[in-house]
Amino acid sequence: MTLDLLIQQLVNGLIVGSFYALIALGYSMVFGVIKLLNFAHGDIYMNGAFVGLIVFSFVGIWVGNGWLGVVCALLVSMLAVGLLGVIIERFAYRPMRNAPRLSILITALGASMVLNGTALALTGGRHYAFNTDLGFAGVDISTVHITYTQMVLVAASIALMAGMQAFVSRTMYGKAMRAVSIDMGASRLMGIDVDRVIALTFFMGSALAAGGGVMAGAYYGSVHFFMGFIMGLKAFTAAVIGGIGSVPGAMLGGLLLGLLEAFGSSLPFVGSEWRDVFVFGTLILFLVFKPTGLLGRSVVERV
Amino acid sequence: MHFGHAAWMRQQGKWRELMVVSFKRLAKRLACATALAGLAMTTMAAAADIKIGIVAPMTGQLASEGQDMENAVKMAIDAVNAKGGVNGDKIITTTADDACDPQQAVTAGSKLVSEGVTAIVGGYCSGAVLPTLKIYGDAGIPFVIIGANSTKLVAANQGNAFLANSTGDMQATTAVELFKKNGYKKIAVVDEGDAYSSDLAKLTAEAFKSAGGEIAAKETTTAGEQDYSAVVTKIKSSGADAVFWTAYHAGGALLTKQLRQAGFQGGIVLGDGNNSPEYLEIAGSAGEGVYLLSPPTVDLLSGAADFKAKYKETYGRDAGAYAALSHDVGDLIVDAITRAKSADQKAIIEALKASDFKGLAGEIKFTDKNTLQTSNFRPVIAKGGKWVAE
Numbered sequence: 001m002t003l004d005l006l007i008q009q010l011v012n013g014l015i016v017g018s019f020y021a022l023i024a025l026g027y028s029m030v031f032g033v034i035k036l037l038n039f040a041h042g043d044i045y046m047n048g049a050f051v052g053l054i055v056f057s058f059v060g061i062w063v064g065n066g067w068l069g070v071v072c073a074l075l076v077s078m079l080a081v082g083l084l085g086v087i088i089e090r091f092a093y094r095p096m097r098n099a100p101r102l103s104i105l106i107t108a109l110g111a112s113m114v115l116n117g118t119a120l121a122l123t124g125g126r127h128y129a130f131n132t133d134l135g136f137a138g139v140d141i142s143t144v145h146i147t148y149t150q151m152v153l154v155a156a157s158i159a160l161m162a163g164m165q166a167f168v169s170r171t172m173y174g175k176a177m178r179a180v181s182i183d184m185g186a187s188r189l190m191g192i193d194v195d196r197v198i199a200l201t202f203f204m205g206s207a208l209a210a211g212g213g214v215m216a217g218a219y220y221g222s223v224h225f226f227m228g229f230i231m232g233l234k235a236f237t238a239a240v241i242g243g244i245g246s247v248p249g250a251m252l253g254g255l256l257l258g259l260l261e262a263f264g265s266s267l268p269f270v271g272s273e274w275r276d277v278f279v280f281g282t283l284i285l286f287l288v289f290k291p292t293g294l295l296g297r298s299v300v301e302r303v
Numbered sequence: 304m305h306f307g308h309a310a311w312m313r314q315q316g317k318w319r320e321l322m323v324v325s326f327k328r329l330a331k332r333l334a335c336a337t338a339l340a341g342l343a344m345t346t347m348a349a350a351a352d353i354k355i356g357i358v359a360p361m362t363g364q365l366a367s368e369g370q371d372m373e374n375a376v377k378m379a380i381d382a383v384n385a386k387g388g389v390n391g392d393k394i395i396t397t398t399a400d401d402a403c404d405p406q407q408a409v410t411a412g413s414k415l416v417s418e419g420v421t422a423i424v425g426g427y428c429s430g431a432v433l434p435t436l437k438i439y440g441d442a443g444i445p446f447v448i449i450g451a452n453s454t455k456l457v458a459a460n461q462g463n464a465f466l467a468n469s470t471g472d473m474q475a476t477t478a479v480e481l482f483k484k485n486g487y488k489k490i491a492v493v494d495e496g497d498a499y500s501s502d503l504a505k506l507t508a509e510a511f512k513s514a515g516g517e518i519a520a521k522e523t524t525t526a527g528e529q530d531y532s533a534v535v536t537k538i539k540s541s542g543a544d545a546v547f548w549t550a551y552h553a554g555g556a557l558l559t560k561q562l563r564q565a566g567f568q569g570g571i572v573l574g575d576g577n578n579s580p581e582y583l584e585i586a587g588s589a590g591e592g593v594y595l596l597s598p599p600t601v602d603l604l605s606g607a608a609d610f611k612a613k614y615k616e617t618y619g620r621d622a623g624a625y626a627a628l629s630h631d632v633g634d635l636i637v638d639a640i641t642r643a644k645s646a647d648q649k650a651i652i653e654a655l656k657a658s659d660f661k662g663l664a665g666e667i668k669f670t671d672k673n674t675l676q677t678s679n680f681r682p683v684i685a686k687g688g689k690w691v692a693e
Contacts, residue, residue, distance in 0.1 A: 002540070004540070005536065005540050008536045008539075008540075008565075009533065009536055012530075012532035012533055012536060015530070015532065016530040016532065019530075126581065127552070127553045127556070127581050127585060128585075129556075129581070129584040129585040129587065131584070131585075131587045136563065136564045136566075140566075143539075143566075145564075145565055145566040147564060216529060220529045220530070220557055220560070220561075221556070221557070221560050221585055221586075221587065222529070222553065222556060222557060222585045224527075224553065226527050227527065227529060229527060230525065230527050230528055231529075261533060262532070262533045262536075265533040265534065265537070266533060266536065266537055271521065271522065271523060272522045272523055272524065272533060272534050272537065273496060273522075273523035275525070275533065276525055
């Protein structure tokens with residue numbers, strides 16, 4: 001592998017990895033707080049992209065199809081889809097909170113299908129163009145071309161994740177979140193409004209996924225009802241690699257997964273069709289040998 | 304087309320198994336039906352009209368295409384009737400709706416057989432045409448297939464069916480011709496890992512190698528994935544002159560965009576699964592100058608302007624993609640009946656085999672497998688957000 005190729009795949013891995021990290025973060029936060037694998041998370045990402053596209057087409061009339069439009073779409077979509085996350089939690093997950101673990105897992109699958117099916121029915125399975133004026137301008141490092149859009153994209157997702165990390169580790173609400181994730185009952189006894197903290201977690205996780213969705217839609221230029229499926233699987237893998245329940249773990253896992261994909265598909269003698277074998281093979285290895293992931297804490301069963 | 308739907312491809316396997324079970328029962332029922340129909344025919348022989356069945360999706364998602372097929376065939380036949388018919392007989396048509404669904408296609412096929420049609424034209428979805436081949440084959444009815452073009456149809460043909468559209472594998476020939484014409488020496492072939500696109504990729508790679516070309520890279524992407532950057536990087540570093548994408552428009556648009564974004568300057572050629580306005584919308588300016596191997600759609604045929612105008616005048620709507628080919632097939636069947644000099648089905652089949660027909664969509668001559676001798680795919684190019692003939 002030449003140096004150029006190495007740099008190019010590194011860039012590729014970082015970009016796709018930052019998407020994975022954004023989505024994985026929501027997965028991880030929700031799991032941390034209510035121990036639920038929120039299978040609807042990938043569909044939240046898809047919904048975020050669609051809401052973003054709608055907003056983008058609307059504001060585009062006044063502000064054009066440039067950065068300003070994308071930022072508007074990003075903010076509105078994060079807010080709206082964050083609220084959607086709260087609604088899903090309120091009506092689908094909260095009634096199941098004391099039910100057996102399997103019931104809520106199946107509810108999550110159901111929520112995923114409802115979101116996915118609604119999007120299919122509304123869009124007729126069409127691929128919608130998300131055409132921006134961002135263009136392909138950028139800098140060249142020998143043969144490697146990095147567009148400004150790509151740089152902004154990575155920077156924006158890192159900023160979002162850093163903000164999230166700061167929120168969880170520095171604020172009172174963040175502290176409450178961590179407390180609920182350690183012991184829900186004790187938190188309630190300490191006067192923490194547990195329902196509110198869980199709703200907040202869903203809001204933030206869903207908003208991050210929506211942000212990822214809008215950025216992916218604008219970057220790749222296409223939005224589709226099924227786009228959340230593979231993204232959800234990959235984000236789950238990223239969360240497991242990083243250690244599910246851990247915020248820095250999700251970021252690390254996402255970036256590592258992106259790099260693994262990029263380099264996995266450019267190994268000699270191995271075609272790109274093997275990429276997903278690497279990804280999900282890694283997931284299995286982690287689940288078998290290190291289920292707590294790279295940065296996760298081992299959970300001690302309380303008796 | 305018929306193949307543009309990935310979902311259909313996935314379902315096809317399932318359907319085929321189902322079909323086999325119901326066939327045996329159906330064959331019995333059919334035998335009765337044809338016997339009855341035969342009786343009816345002999346008693347009504349005095350009417351002496353030649354009846355041609357049209358089978359097309361008249362309901363469901365592809366109803367618009369089916370309507371076009373029916374309209375265009377009728378238009379051809381009305382013109383013949385206006386000139387006094389064929390061998391002195393008038394031609395009447397009857398339409399059966401297959402809804403592009405294998406089960407409904409079997410019902411529609413039985414209906415046509417029991418109505419005692421002389422010949423059948425139509426068929427848009429390969430999955431719906433496949434189970435009817437046995438029905439028409441057992442009844443010995445000449446059947447000219449208009450849109451459907453799976454190679455599976457060739458294998459299941461009992462000798463009475465003719466494919467008026469190029470089969471998917473003939474696209475490889477057109478692709479290699481285009482590569483040579485544009486002077487591409489090293490090609491990267493990319494598919495989506497499903498049966499259709501990987502077959503086309505394999506066939507094209509083989510054909511290009513035997514024509515003296517070099518395959519610089521052979522890559523596979525995952526359907527539904529959005530990021531193709533790893534594949535794009537490999538293509539770029541392989542030094543390919545051009546990329547051939549064999550799968551569908553959604554992935555095609557993403558790949559095109561990401562290739563151009565990464566600064567790939569070479570040619571981009573797309574298989575017929577990309578023949579969709581959505582491709583051009585999503586690819587945007589990155590799609591300019593991209594080649595598409597297109598079936599003979601009416602907008603891209605130079606000699607079809609009169610036909611288009613007349614179609615619009617007659618039916619008050621624009622002629623759809625397969626209207627020209629459907630019109631050709633209407634003429635072809637009349638041509639065969641004329642040459643057979645009778646409405647005898649065996650004679651018509653023999654006449655079809657010997658067809659040497661030139662229509663709007665190109666030449667129709669059949670091989671000994673009843674497929675087209677020359678590919679009717681043609682390269683078109685994206686210019687100003689539209690596909691145009693070169």
